[in-house]
Amino acid sequence: MADIIYTDGQGRIRSSRGKKGGAGTVVAAGVLVLGLVGSAGAAGGGGVFGPSASGSAGSSGVAARKLDGQKAAKRGDRDGAWQRLGMRRLDDRWQRQVECLSASHGEVREFFAHTPCTSLDRVVIAVGDGAGNNAVVSVAWVGFRNTRDLRAFKRIEDRHGSGDIYPLGASLLGLADITFTGDNYGTDVDGTTITVAEAEPAAGHVDRETLDALAEVAAYLPRP
Template sequence: MGRRIGGPGGGSDPGAGKAGAVVAAGVLAVSVAAGSGGGLSLGGGASTTAADSAGLNITRAKSEGRKSARNGDADGAWRQVNMRTLKRTAKPAVECVSHSFGQVRDHLTRNPCRSLDRTLFAVGDDRGNVAVVSVAWVGFRTRRDAGEFKELIDVHGTGDITPLAAPLLGLADVRFTGLHYRSRSDGGTVVIAEAEPASGRVSGEVLDAMADMASWLPR
């Protein structure tokens, strides 16, 4: 599901209390600098753009993208919004507390996860529009534990699982705001997907669609 915006302000206003923590602690800056392999190549293939969603049927794109994602075909999913994988990195962890913050971290201290796998995608089109998509698979002992964790993390401003910060894009300060977010329960696992623009222009609808599709990728 998408994140609920709550707190004293109500509605979409996070207010100054619990949900307002997103200003200080809930916005995560991921510094991404070019590695030894240099920058990303955006050339080749047909000229497509994800700058806006005017020419896209977003509902259909998400539906078809989910099918590809379920089969582990991330590129097949991104193609539904005229994007493709530029680079990707993945890393497992043996615990979750040191890879989380806010109330989410406090919860995981009391209710430890059993596994954590994280992937970070750099996704772009042929006109230099680039987005970063983070996916985390958080495993718990029981479905109940997973459900309680999902209920907490789905509230904007309660913290997060820290996305991977890798030298992928040659850019800095890609901020995961939680505004383009989807989560999904799969037994004792909670899948958390987030998307943010990195360079150029990528519409909010396309970012939402990519987060939705990414949440269906298998571990």
């Protein structure tokens, strides 16, 4: 049975853009409203979706913040990683299990049927800028026996329409669902572990570049 880990509100605890559209997977979006009322924007102001970001900052601004966020994530500074993008963590849910077959679908599931993973850790994270612009981020850390198996998995996982690992969400939170399309996608490889991250908007306005950045930063988060 999987161990479900709930974190508190204090933040304890390379990448390729765009994956597959097709049949998306679903996660609870209602978590994104938690903690928003009365919360202040992160990184000292209106957040990444305020006037300073939508106009003058442009693509180069998001790219620079993404690199800073990835550096923070690699250091293990999870909340700092979001802050580099003008966001703050609102809530998260974690789960750990030792097999991947039951947590996957499509060609990804077929792969796991003959090449089992050795571990699977997943988290769904709600982030927002304090001004009603919110996103949900799914991250999965998948362990393999060797790098050959990992590379074979990555070739399938990166391909459009190949299936996926289910994100956490509705089964834990019992809230309204949104669809993960795979359009905002990041991966990172560390030894025999691959991290797969995806992001989707949930409320307000979150532009595509920022969603990509959220996924690509999340792919650098350390395994729990």
